[in-house]
Amino acid sequence: MNKLAAKLRVGPESSHRARLIPVGGGKGGVGKSFIVANLAASLARMGHRVVAVDGDLEGANLHTCVGIPRPRASLADFVAQREEDLGKLILDTPIPNLQLIAATDGNLATPQPTQSRRVRLMRELRELDADFVFFDLGAGTHAAVMDYFMIGDDGVIVIVPEPTSVENAYGFVRAAFYRRLRLAMASHNMRKIVTIAMDQRNERGIRTPLELLREIQRLDPAEGTRFVETMRAFRPRLVINDVRTAEDIRLGFSIQGVCRKFFGIEAEYLGYVNHDESVHRSVRAMRPLVDAYPRSDAAVYLSRIARKLLADGAASRSREGSI
Numbered sequence: 001m002n003k004l005a006a007k008l009r010v011g012p013e014s015s016h017r018a019r020l021i022p023v024g025g026g027k028g029g030v031g032k033s034f035i036v037a038n039l040a041a042s043l044a045r046m047g048h049r050v051v052a053v054d055g056d057l058e059g060a061n062l063h064t065c066v067g068i069p070r071p072r073a074s075l076a077d078f079v080a081q082r083e084e085d086l087g088k089l090i091l092d093t094p095i096p097n098l099q100l101i102a103a104t105d106g107n108l109a110t111p112q113p114t115q116s117r118r119v120r121l122m123r124e125l126r127e128l129d130a131d132f133v134f135f136d137l138g139a140g141t142h143a144a145v146m147d148y149f150m151i152g153d154d155g156v157i158v159i160v161p162e163p164t165s166v167e168n169a170y171g172f173v174r175a176a177f178y179r180r181l182r183l184a185m186a187s188h189n190m191r192k193i194v195t196i197a198m199d200q201r202n203e204r205g206i207r208t209p210l211e212l213l214r215e216i217q218r219l220d221p222a223e224g225t226r227f228v229e230t231m232r233a234f235r236p237r238l239v240i241n242d243v244r245t246a247e248d249i250r251l252g253f254s255i256q257g258v259c260r261k262f263f264g265i266e267a268e269y270l271g272y273v274n275h276d277e278s279v280h281r282s283v284r285a286m287r288p289l290v291d292a293y294p295r296s297d298a299a300v301y302l303s304r305i306a307r308k309l310l311a312d313g314a315a316s317r318s319r320e321g322s323i
Helices: 002-009 032-045 073-081 115-126 143-151 163-184 189-195 209-219 221-233 245-265 275-283 297-321
Strands: 019-024 050-054 098-099 132-136 156-159 238-245 267-273
Touching: 019 115, 019 143, 032 050, 032 098, 032 132, 032 156, 032 238, 032 275, 032 297, 073 115, 073 297, 098 221, 115 132, 115 143, 115 163, 143 163, 156 245, 163 189, 163 209, 163 221, 163 245, 209 221, 209 245, 238 245, 245 267, 275 297
Parallel strands: 019 132, 019 156, 050 098, 050 132, 156 238, 238 267
Antiparallel strands: none
16 A cells, blocks of 8 residues: 555544645636635634645746745745755745745646655645645646645635536546545455546446446445445535626536536535626735735635635534544
């Protein structure tokens, strides 16, 4: 079993460590950095210690969202092993309680860290002196993006109400789930079957996770039980961004239903952020919306999502404490 698989088995290491919230979406341009900056700023304004981390080494822009035009340090230094102490990469932002690890000046030849480096990065992020660590992921389903999303405590998927974004979001969920499942399987033969199922045109005819579950249960009931446990533990959170109509709002519930029917997993609809002209003004001003225009409609919805994340975390810790 590799280090990543071991980490997935044991889950979060301890309740007193920073709560790690990766934010992805499968597609660029859906507003992941905007959502991260504003959720992080919202919790910081509530008095929580927050670190926002830009994991997009090929298209970093989180620093501009929080008001730092030219970062002096970057996650790229950690990836290239020029800096071993992650704490030295932390930058203060203009917002009290909110700090940043930027991702500028990456190595275009090898922008992503190795798997062992990724595991170390995630472990050290949990050990930061913070209550929350938001991780702004790059676009696509690269192995690094999937690893970051899976190891976090509350993976958030940002979607805009456009066909391409919805399609990419489904692909993102599918890729994350299958990768998590493959790492969770103890049997080499069962991991091989999961790998086969990841090809949607596979010769075994396995098209959905539920069909894969039936096949694994037939071949190895013990691994079938592990499959069900993994399925129940995988609970992506959904945020619909740039909402304009009631149909856009209902999109979150529709995606919930699809995840339940075809993936057999329960996704949580955290909420939506409506279209608001104040968003563009805040981006141009290089300030989070909740800081620049706290009374705007979109800022109010973002604050609600932040409070829901906060409440979900408290409920989760309460359940863990009662076990």
